[in-house]
Each structure stands twice: as structure tokens, then as C-alpha cells.
Amino acid sequence: xxxxxxxxxxxxxxxxxxxxxxxxxxxxxxxxxxxxxxxxxxxxxxxxxxxxxxxxxxxxxxxxxxxxxxxxxxxxxxxxxxxxxxxxxxxxxxxxxxxxxxxxxxxxxxxxxxxxxxxxxxxxxxxxxxxxxxxxxxxxxxxxxxxxxxxxxxxxxxxxxxxxxxxxxxxxxxxxxxxxxxxxxxxxxxxxxxxxxxxxxxxxxxxxxxxxxxxxxxxxxxxxxxxxxxxxxxxxxxxxxxxxxxxxxxxxxxxxxxxxxxxxxxxxxxxxxxxxxxxxxxxxxxxxxxxxxxxxxxxxxxxxxxxxxxxxxxxxxxxxxxxxxxxxxxxxxxxxxxxxxxxxxxxxxxxxxxxxxxx
Numbered sequence: 001x002x003x004x005x006x007x008x009x010x011x012x013x014x015x016x017x018x019x020x021x022x023x024x025x026x027x028x029x030x031x032x033x034x035x036x037x038x039x040x041x042x043x044x045x046x047x048x049x050x051x052x053x054x055x056x057x058x059x060x061x062x063x064x065x066x067x068x069x070x071x072x073x074x075x076x077x078x079x080x081x082x083x084x085x086x087x088x089x090x091x092x093x094x095x096x097x098x099x100x101x102x103x104x105x106x107x108x109x110x111x112x113x114x115x116x117x118x119x120x121x122x123x124x125x126x127x128x129x130x131x132x133x134x135x136x137x138x139x140x141x142x143x144x145x146x147x148x149x150x151x152x153x154x155x156x157x158x159x160x161x162x163x164x165x166x167x168x169x170x171x172x173x174x175x176x177x178x179x180x181x182x183x184x185x186x187x188x189x190x191x192x193x194x195x196x197x198x199x200x201x202x203x204x205x206x207x208x209x210x211x212x213x214x215x216x217x218x219x220x221x222x223x224x225x226x227x228x229x230x231x232x233x234x235x236x237x238x239x240x241x242x243x244x245x246x247x248x249x250x251x252x253x254x255x256x257x258x259x260x261x262x263x264x265x266x267x268x269x270x271x272x273x274x275x276x277x278x279x280x281x282x283x284x285x286x287x288x289x290x291x292x293x294x295x296x297x298x299x300x301x302x303x304x305x306x307x308x309x310x311x312x313x314x315x316x317x318x319x320x321x322x323x324x325x326x327x328x329x330x331x332x333x334x335x336x337x338x339x340x341x342x343x344x345x346x347x348x349x350x351x352x353x354x355x356x357x358x359x
Contacts, residue, residue, distance in 0.1 A: 088329070088330070088333040088337075091326055091329050091330060091333070092158070092160065092330060093157075094326065095153065095157035095323070095326040095327065095330060096154055096158050098153075098322075098323060098326065099150045099151070099153035099154040099157065099168075099323070100150070100154050102146060102150040103146075103147055103150035103151050103154055105146065106142075106143050106144075106145075106146030106147030106149075106150055107147045108143070109139060109142060109143030109146065109147075110139075110140055110143030110144050110147055111143070112136075112139060112143070113136050113137065113138075113139035113142075113143055114140055116136030116139065116140075117137065117140065120134075120136065120212055120213075134213065135213050136213070145171075149167075149168060149171040149172070149175075152164045152167050152168045152171070153165075153168040153323065153327065156168055156327070156330070157326075157327070157330060160330065160334045162331065162334060162335075165330055165331050165334075166331070168323075168327050169324060169328060169331070172320050172323055172324045172327070173324070175320060176317065176320050176321075179313075179316070179317065179320075183313065193302075194295070194299055197295060197298055198230060198295055201218070201230045201294060201295060201298075202230055202235070202238075204217055204218040205218065205229065205235055205236060205238060205239055206238060208239055208241075208242075208255065209239070209240075209241050218255070218257070219255065219257040220257075221294050221297075221298065222255070222257040222258055222294060223257045223262070225294055225297035225298065225301065226290050226297075227258075227290050227293055227294035227297045228257075228258035228289055228290040228291065228292070228293070228294070229254075229258075229294065230293050230294060230295050231293040231295060232291060232292065232293045233254055233258060233277065233278070233285065233289060233290065233292075233293075234278070235293065236253075236254045236255070236258075236278060242254060242255075244278060244279060250275065252275075252276050252277070252278040252279035253272075253275040253276055253278065254274035254277050254278065254289055255274055256269060256272070256273055256274055258277070258289040258290055259273040259274050259288060259289050259290075260287075260288060260290065261273070273288065273289075274288070
């Protein structure tokens with residue numbers, strides 16, 4: 001309502017008709033009544049170059065008792081982007097492109113995780129209890145966190161928004177702290193990793209027919225490392241469906257991923273190539289399936305790829321450090337730009353903005 005009254009008052013001043021709430025009109029001087037202030041003629045240096053105030057004062061003059069009136073109006077009605085230098089502008093668009101790429105990757109990861117949860121019907125009432133161990137849930141959560149943080153970094157870099165840049169840097173620091181803590185825990189518990197692997201693989205053997213994720217994991221390990229079971233192919237006797245006392249057709253058998261020649265002579269996988277392997281001697285079963293367990297193979301693979309795993313971890317940290325440096329550079333440049341604007345206008349810098357320079 002106050003803004004409407006201001007418009008009516010201004011219209012009366014220009015066309016000679018008094019507007020609502022105006023008690024005194026003069027073409028030579030306009031007096032503001034009832035502690036009113038106007039945001040229609042902000043005295044911004046940038047706007048002054050476009051619309052010189054001296055030209056407008058030939059028609060009417062504006063005065064206000066509060067010296068901060070123009071600053072308040074400028075904050076309410078305009079959001080002037082702080083002028084940044086050429087180097088800062090380059091940093092801004094590099095940070096925007098960088099975070100845009102990770103935003104797309106995060107959204108794709110989130111989409112794959114949600115698709116996996118819906119495809120496996122993991123959100124149904126009878127399967128919600130197992131949701132905590134579902135790797136698709138972990139995938140969805142990671143995708144959500146990465147996409148949210150990267151989108152905040154995109155918007156913060158594009159619009160030089162201090163709040164979004166603060167949120168982005170805080171998220172990056174949190175991720176780095178969690179990763180470093182996880183790495184320290186793995187190093188401290190490295191002697192127990194073998195026991196953890198054994199427990200995980202035994203769980204995959206027991207729930208092979210009931211959990212699609214564990215079935216996929218076990219099949220990939222057995223086919224990729226050419227092994228069967230945990231310690232040996234006999235571990236499949238602990239599975240309810242492959243046990244020799246089972247009444248099903250898979251009794252005394254092993255999964256097809258244990259077979260030496262899964263495809264046989266054709267291109268279609270023979271899902272029954274491991275049937276009856278547990279009911280024969282090892283010398284006979286060795287002609288059809290792999291006899292050695294997967295745990296020694298997995299341990300050997302991890303030991304031989306420690307350098308590769310460490311390189312991936314170092315690359316991830318380098319990406320995060322680079323994003324953090326770009327965001328910090330933007331925060332400092334925005335704080336300096338705001339301080340320069342405040343100094344040019346003859347007012348003290350905003351402590352909330354100049355405080356970023358200390359960071």
C-alpha cells in the first residue's frame with residue numbers, strides 16, 4: 001500500500017494532480033511527509049551514469065532526512081551484481097562448468113539408484129526391513145548429495161551468491177572429512193578386512209536366491225576371478241536351495257557362474273551346467289566347475305591393486321580440493337567487490353560480506 005501511495009504521489013507531481021497521502025506539492029521542491037522515503041530515485045553510482053540525477057532535479061528535487069534511505073531502497077528493490085575482474089569472471093565460469101558436470105553425474109546416479117529401488121520393489125512393505133543393506137539406496141543417497149551440492153555450486157558461481165557458495169564449501173569440507181576418516185579407519189582395521197570379506201561373501205552365498213544384489217555380486221566375482229564359493233565350491237552346501245537335502249532341481253548343484261564353460265558351444269548360457277556338482281568327487285567336478293574359493297582370489301586382487309585404488313582416492317580428493325579453491329576464490333572476490341562498492345558510495349562495508357575476506 002505504501003508503494004501504491006508513492007506512485008500516486010509521483011503521478012500527481014508530474015501531471016499537477018495531488019495523489020493519495022500527499023499534503024504538499026511543489027515543482028521546485030518535493031517534501032516527503034509522514035516519515036516516508038522513496039525508492040524511485042536511488043542514488044547509485046551505476047544508475048547515476050545512466051540517469052543523471054542533476055537532469056531529474058531540473059524537474060523536481062528529492063530529499064530525505066535519513067542518509068541511509070537510498071541504500072535501504074537499493075537493497076529492497078534492486079539486486080546489483082558486484083562487478084568482478086576478468087580473472088574472477090573466468091574463475092566464476094570455470095566453477096560453473098565444473099559443477100554443472102558433476103550435477104549431471106549426480107542426477108544420473110540418483111536416477112539409477114531410484115530405478116533400482118523401484119525395479120526390485122525394495123520400497124514395498126515386506127522388503128523395507130532390508131532397505132538399509134540395499135546398495136541401490138546408497139547409490140541414490142550419494143547421487144542426491146552430489147547433485148544437490150553441485151547445483152548449489154553452479155548457482156552460487158553464476159550469481160555470485162555468498163550463501164550458496166558458503167553452503168557449497170561447507171559440503172565439500174564435510175565430504176573430505178568423511179573420506180579421510182573412512183580412509184583412516186580402513187588403514188587401522190586393514191587386518192580385519194579379510195574377515196569382513198569372508199562374512200560378506202558367506203552372506204551372499206546364504207541369500208543367493210533371495211537377494212538380487214548379492215546374487216549379482218557373487219556371480220560377477222565367480223566369473224571374473226574364476227572361482228566358486230568362499231573357501232571352496234563346497235560352501236554352496238550351506239545354501240538352502242543347493243544343499244543335497246533340498247527337494248528342488250538345484251539340489252547338490254552350484255550356480256552357473258561357477259562353470260568352466262558357461263556358454264558351452266553356443267551363445268546362450270547353460271544355467272544347468274553346475275547341477276549335481278556337489279554330489280560328485282572333486283576330480284569329476286573339476287572338469288565342469290571351478291573348485292577354488294573366491295576369498296583368496298579377492299584378497300590377492302586387492303593386494304595387487306592397492307596403488308590403483310589409492311590413485312582413484314587421490315584423484316577424488318584433488319577434484320574436491322580444486323572445487324574448494326574455486327569457491328573460496330569467488331567468495332574473496334565477491335567480498336572485495338562489495339567492499340569496493342560500499343567505499344565508493346561513502347558507506348562502511350557490510351561486516352557480513354567483508355568477513356569472507358578473512359576466510
